[in-house]
Amino acid sequence: MAPSADLVDPDAGFLAALEATLGPGAVSPPEQRYLEEPRGLYAGEAAALLRPRDTAAVAAAVRLCSEARVGIVPYGGGTGLVGGQLRTGRPRPVILSLERMKAVRRVDAADAAMTVEAGVILVEAQAAAERAGLLFPLSLASEGSARIGGVLATNAGGITVLRYGNARELCLGIEAVLADGSVFNGLSALRKDNTGYDLKGLLVGSEGTLGVITAASLRLFPRPAETATAWLAVPSIAAALELLGRLREALGDAVSAYELMHGTGLAFVAETMPEVAQPLAERPLWSVLIEAGTGAGFGLAGRLEAGLEAAWGDGLIDDALVAQNAAQRAAFWRVRESMSEANRRIGAISSHDISVPPSRVAAFVEQGRAALEAVDPGLRINCFGHLGDGNLHYNVFPPAGRNRAEYMALLPRIRAGVYDNCVGLGGSISAEHGIGRMRRDDLARYLDPAKLAAIRAIKTALDPRGILNPGALLPD
Numbered sequence: 001m002a003p004s005a006d007l008v009d010p011d012a013g014f015l016a017a018l019e020a021t022l023g024p025g026a027v028s029p030p031e032q033r034y035l036e037e038p039r040g041l042y043a044g045e046a047a048a049l050l051r052p053r054d055t056a057a058v059a060a061a062v063r064l065c066s067e068a069r070v071g072i073v074p075y076g077g078g079t080g081l082v083g084g085q086l087r088t089g090r091p092r093p094v095i096l097s098l099e100r101m102k103a104v105r106r107v108d109a110a111d112a113a114m115t116v117e118a119g120v121i122l123v124e125a126q127a128a129a130e131r132a133g134l135l136f137p138l139s140l141a142s143e144g145s146a147r148i149g150g151v152l153a154t155n156a157g158g159i160t161v162l163r164y165g166n167a168r169e170l171c172l173g174i175e176a177v178l179a180d181g182s183v184f185n186g187l188s189a190l191r192k193d194n195t196g197y198d199l200k201g202l203l204v205g206s207e208g209t210l211g212v213i214t215a216a217s218l219r220l221f222p223r224p225a226e227t228a229t230a231w232l233a234v235p236s237i238a239a240a241l242e243l244l245g246r247l248r249e250a251l252g253d254a255v256s257a258y259e260l261m262h263g264t265g266l267a268f269v270a271e272t273m274p275e276v277a278q279p280l281a282e283r284p285l286w287s288v289l290i291e292a293g294t295g296a297g298f299g300l301a302g303r304l305e306a307g308l309e310a311a312w313g314d315g316l317i318d319d320a321l322v323a324q325n326a327a328q329r330a331a332f333w334r335v336r337e338s339m340s341e342a343n344r345r346i347g348a349i350s351s352h353d354i355s356v357p358p359s360r361v362a363a364f365v366e367q368g369r370a371a372l373e374a375v376d377p378g379l380r381i382n383c384f385g386h387l388g389d390g391n392l393h394y395n396v397f398p399p400a401g402r403n404r405a406e407y408m409a410l411l412p413r414i415r416a417g418v419y420d421n422c423v424g425l426g427g428s429i430s431a432e433h434g435i436g437r438m439r440r441d442d443l444a445r446y447l448d449p450a451k452l453a454a455i456r457a458i459k460t461a462l463d464p465r466g467i468l469n470p471g472a473l474l475p476d
């Protein structure tokens with residue numbers, strides 16, 4: 001039996017004790033928005049919302065919950081896409097929101113690092129780096145709401161992984177409250193630290209199940225002096241990959257984003273968000289949005305245009321638009337960033353976030369189409385994502401004019417079709433969104449058994465009472 005089976009619903013006396021410890025206003029009934037998530041698939045339950053102001057208060061709250069066996073759901077910006085930030089069902093947990101811990105504690109140009117608290121919103125972290133003339137490169141469409149604690153807890157990826165790595169690779173150190181209320185003071189800015197197991201690396205991506213992240217030390221980079229952005233129509237995924245290889249050769253590691261989009265996604269944006277202008281008059285089957293950045297004097301724009309011209313000559317691209325100014329660049333990105341909202345408005349039966357080796361993306365798409373046609377030939381697929389990382393957001397929709405509710409009975413076969421195909425090609429069933437509650441059963445089915453056993457053992461060792469995010473990642 002999982003340790004979280006012994007959890008209890010907090011009573012009024014316990015909540016009063018929490019308030020006495022955390023101070024007035026730090027414990028309140030949860031507003032509805034804390035019980036919802038972006039896809040509208042889960043409805044959360046919680047006995048209270050805790051909003052502590054500092055690490056000591058987080059530690060005190062966790063200690064009290066541990067003693068009373070009350071579950072805790074750590075909460076950032078609520079943008080997670082796998083239902084990790086809310087608990088459905090009983091016993092009810094408390095939600096522990098880090099939103100009041102918003103200090104930028106330090107930005108250090110010499111160490112190329114900054115220390116920020118978990119409640120800092122991602123765009124605020126980017127802005128703090130920019131004020132110091134540096135770059136914090138992590139970038140996601142949800143960056144206006146997602147908080148540092150959340151992006152680390154989910155090991156978020158986004159559009160710049162190709163060049164700068166995901167959240168784990170951008171994190172040098174962590175401060176976190178563990179399940180017994182002890183504080184792990186791991187806020188170093190060291191690039192090298194081989195003192196035993198990598199606890200920081202383990203907490204990053206643990207989705208609130210091993211500790212509450214309260215602050216982090218993050219890597220910073222020089223800001224590119226020259227940037228270039230282009231929108232391309234490409235004849236195939238294979239051509240897009242070959243082009244990426246050539247451009248990386250020609251531009252060094254300057255390519256920071258390489259986003260692939262299927263024509264179905266562009267059609268969804270056109271249908272549901274006609275106010276979003278699309279770069280090309282004709283809607284190609286595959287499009288790529290590329291961005292690169294370099295130091296001054298590189299002549300990036302000229303080199304990129306030369307590379308694209310050569311690629312056009314060799315049949316690797318059908319059409320290209322290079323952004324001539326910041327407004328055009330923003331317009332290109334707006335199309336890409338509208339994709340999730342357009343999908344939501346159309347209403348997916350099933351959403352997936354898979355990765356395969358980049359060389360196998362084309363095979364994944366081809367085989368995936370065949371597998372889903374066998375389920376129902378009318379299903380529509382919108383896939384888009386970070387081609388350079390082999391990461392596709394692969395979403396399956398009902399035929400045009402039909403409602404997803406009519407097709408939900410097909411969900412198990414659709415999931416099996418997508419994940420069997422992905423795992424058969426050496427891929428992962430969760431590239432960047434995590435497991436949460438949505439992919440818990442799929443994890444048990446597809447993960448390497450030795451890894452799953454290690455995950456269970458680590459959870460039991462670090463959270464023996466099962467209070468931290470019960471039901472996320474592993475079943476209750």
Ligand SMILES: Cc1cc2nc3c(=O)[nH]c(=O)nc-3n(C[C@H](O)[C@H](O)[C@H](O)COP(=O)(O)OP(=O)(O)OC[C@H]3O[C@@H](n4cnc5c(N)ncnc54)[C@H](O)[C@@H]3O)c2cc1C
Nearest residue numbers: 076077078079080084147149150153156157158208213432
């Ligand atoms: C429009 C849109 C686009 C997105 N694009 C991307 C993308 O390109 N790449 C990508 O990787 N993701 C993407 N995401 C999902 C992504 O996981 C989240 O945006 C983000 O990483 C979660 O941060 P959050 O602060 O909102 O966390 P929440 O949603 O609040 O929480 C997510 C998980 O982290 C845990 N958690 C939160 N804070 C803490 C903490 N301080 N300590 C411990 N655990 C904590 C929660 O318990 C939960 O399990 C997107 C989401 C949306 C809505």
